[in-house]
Every structure is written in C-alpha cells, then in structure tokens.
Amino acid sequence: xxxxxxxxxxxxxxxxxxxxxxxxxxxxxxxxxxxxxxxxxxxxxxxxxxxxxxxxxxxxxxxxxxxxxxxxxxxxxxxxxxxxxxxxxxxxxxxxxxxxxxxxxxxxxxxxxxxxxxxxxxxxxxxxxxxxxxxxxxxxxxxxxxxxxxxxxxxxxxxxxxxxxxxxxxxxxxxxxxxxxxxxxxxxxxxxxxxxxxxxxxxxxxxxxxxxxxxxxxxxxxxxxxxxxxxxxxxxxxxxxxxxxxxxxxxxxxxxxxxxxxxxxxxxxxxxxxxxxxxxxxxxxxxxxxxxxxxxxxxxxxxxxxxxxxxxxxxxxxxxxxxxxxxxxxxxxxxxxxxxxxxxx
Numbered sequence: 001x002x003x004x005x006x007x008x009x010x011x012x013x014x015x016x017x018x019x020x021x022x023x024x025x026x027x028x029x030x031x032x033x034x035x036x037x038x039x040x041x042x043x044x045x046x047x048x049x050x051x052x053x054x055x056x057x058x059x060x061x062x063x064x065x066x067x068x069x070x071x072x073x074x075x076x077x078x079x080x081x082x083x084x085x086x087x088x089x090x091x092x093x094x095x096x097x098x099x100x101x102x103x104x105x106x107x108x109x110x111x112x113x114x115x116x117x118x119x120x121x122x123x124x125x126x127x128x129x130x131x132x133x134x135x136x137x138x139x140x141x142x143x144x145x146x147x148x149x150x151x152x153x154x155x156x157x158x159x160x161x162x163x164x165x166x167x168x169x170x171x172x173x174x175x176x177x178x179x180x181x182x183x184x185x186x187x188x189x190x191x192x193x194x195x196x197x198x199x200x201x202x203x204x205x206x207x208x209x210x211x212x213x214x215x216x217x218x219x220x221x222x223x224x225x226x227x228x229x230x231x232x233x234x235x236x237x238x239x240x241x242x243x244x245x246x247x248x249x250x251x252x253x254x255x256x257x258x259x260x261x262x263x264x265x266x267x268x269x270x271x272x273x274x275x276x277x278x279x280x281x282x283x284x285x286x287x288x289x290x291x292x293x294x295x296x297x298x299x300x301x302x303x304x305x306x307x308x309x310x311x312x313x314x315x316x317x318x319x320x321x322x323x324x325x326x327x328x329x330x331x332x333x334x335x336x337x338x339x340x341x342x343x344x345x
Contacts, residue, residue, distance in 0.1 A: 040067050040078050043158030050125075050147040052217040052232040054208050054328070058147065059088040060166035062120055062127055063109055064159050065150040070142060073116055073131055080111035082162070086170040087113045090223070090237065093121055097138040100128040104265050105176075105237050108133075113173075122235070172208075174223030176239055193259050193285070194247030198225040199240040199269040201280065204297045209310040209324035212335035220310070220324055222295075227267075227282070240269040240282065254286045268292075274318060275343075294318055300339050302330070311342060319345040 067078035089108040093101035102121025109118045119133040129142045154160060201222045208221040218231035228237040253259055263285040272279050283292030294313045299306050310324035320342045325331040
C-alpha cells in the first residue's frame with residue numbers, strides 16, 4: 001500500500017512539474033510574442049545618437065523610447081504621430097503637480113497637438129517621464145532616464161528610423177505665454193518683476209537653426225516668444241519679455257536673489273537697427289552689464305545658391321560670433337565659413 005502511494009506521489013509530482021514546464025514555456029512564448037508586437041515599426045539598421053540633438057530630435061527619441069518601453073498611450077501616440085505629425089507643447093512645469101519639475105518646463109507630447117497627458121521634464125541629459133498628467137492632480141513619474149540610455153535601447157530594438165522620421169516633421173510649440181495665468185505665483189501679475197509683455201519673434205526667425213562654428217555643434221529654436229538653445233552639454237529655454245525701463249532703474253532689482261531665481265528663464269528682449277538690418281537683442285533679465293546676444297536673419301550665397309542664415313553677434317561692435325543654418329548638414333559643411341558682408345572680430 002505504501003509503495004502504491006509512493007508511486008502515485010511520484011507520478012503526480014511528475015505531472016505537476018510537466019505542467020509547470022508547459023506554463024513556463026507558454027509564458028516565455030507569450031513574452032516573446034508581446035515583445036515582437038510591441039515594436040512601433042518594422043526593425044531597421046538605422047541608428048540614432050543622443051549627442052547634440054535638436055529639440056525635434058529629442059522629443060522624437062523620447063516618444064519612441066516611451067512607446068517601446070511603456071506601451072499604452074505612449075505607443076498609441078507614437079503610432080498616430082507617424083500619420084499626423086509629432087508636436088510637443090511647452091508649458092511651465094508649475095502648470096502641473098509633477099514630482100520633478102526639471103528645469104521649469106513641462107513638455108506635453110502629442111500627435112497633432114491634442115494633449116493626452118504624456119509629459120516629460122528635463123534635468124540636463126536626464127528625462128523625467130510621466131503619463132496621465134492632468135492639471136490640479138498630482139502626477140508620479142514613471143522613470144528618470146538619460147537620453148543616451150534611451151538611444152541605446154531604441155537602437156537595440158531597431159527603431160532608429162522611426163526617430164528620424166518623426167523628427168523630420170516634429171513641431172515644438174511654446175505655449176507658456178498663452179498659459180501665463182498658471183505659470184507660477186511669481187508671475188501672476190502682468191508686470192511682476194518689470195515684465196510688461198512678450199516680444200514677438202519675427203516669423204522668418206522662428207524654427208530650428210544649426211551651427212558647427214567654433215568647434216561645437218549647437219542648435220537654436222525660436223518660437224513666437226521664446227528661444228531654446230542646446231549644445232549637447234547645456235540646454236535651456238528662455239521666454240522673451242519686454243522690461244519696464246522704470247523698473248530697471250532700481251539697481252537693487254538686479255541683485256535681489258528672489259528676483260534672480262524667479263526670472264532665471266526670462267530674457268530681456270528688444271530690437272535695434274544696424275547696417276540696414278533689424279536685430280533682436282536678448283539679455284539676462286537681471287543682467288546689469290554686457291551687451292547680450294543679437295540675432296538677425298540674412299540671405300547669403302552658399303555654393304552658388306541663396307540661402308537664409310541666422311547671424312548671432314555680440315560685443316560693443318556687434319561682432320559675428322556664429323552662423324546658424326536651416327539644416328544640420330549645411331551647418332557642418334560650412335563650419336566657420338565667413339561672409340564678406342558681415343562684421344567679424
């Protein structure tokens with residue numbers, strides 16, 4: 001009788017183990033199938049590099065990574081963006097109750113412009129990722145990950161071509177001036193800290209520009225009332241405002257630490273005319289010395305063709321510091337090129 005019981009127990013254990021083995025195999029198969037079906041597009045050999053990314057390339061990388069890594073709404077948005085275009089709207093991070101507001105800007109990623117609560121903030125190279133973000137509700141981040149780690153993951157999954165395709169049509173729309181009533185307690189008043197209105201960036205200057213001058217790749221994107229600068233190591237967005245001259249006469253305003261912190265992402269902007277060109281000059285909001293940087297769009301001849309370039313100048317005589325082009329390839333091909341009609345140091 002004991003032998004029969006022992007035999008039954010051994011047989012039962014064998015069947016149980018076999019069943020567990022089948023379950024494990026099914027899980028592995030299902031996992032493999034899920035991984036394959038989670039790809040946003042067919043695999044390719046195209047690779048992406050996170051160094052010196054333009055704002056359009058950065059949001060495309062982040063969208064692709066999140067679609068692959070988290071699926072759900074991120075994946076649906078990335079797939080829809082292939083049809084209607086990727087758009088990221090910039091808001092003050094204080095618009096939302098985020099656990100990490102980054103450098104003060106919330107990037108609301110959309111397919112075609114309609115918000116789906118897919119948001120990220122940036123701390124230098126690290127990106128804080130959120131989903132289901134809504135106003136007046138606390139949002140916990142999914143993860144913090146560097147752009148270089150994202151690029152490695154996307155390349156591993158063979159999705160580099162998607163990043164490039166999305167970036168080609170991606171739009172960066174600065175909506176912080178439209179949302180100024182929710183930006184923060186430090187700017188609820190229209191003329192708080194001497195702010196008396198936004199500066200309208202000329203339409204021909206708006207968009208993304210690239211430069212490879214001075215042995216450094218960099219990008220500059222102008223919105224209707226802002227500009228975003230990135231050189232790989234540093235990046236940031238500055239909102240452009242007019243400054244009240246009367247407020248500026250009080251020197252204490254420039255040394256007040258509270259004001260400096262509240263306006264660190266503000267730029268004091270105005271226009272001036274020189275040598276037949278209209279220049280946009282930008283200085284730090286509490287900058288008490290120096291001439292800031294000035295920008296103008298000019299038409300120059302490059303390889304026998306007329307092209308628009310963004311001239312960046314500074315100093316007492318408005319010397320040219322760099323030239324920006326409308327494509328990365330053209331910038332690299334014409335690095336440190338000098339034009340006869342411009343004023344260099």
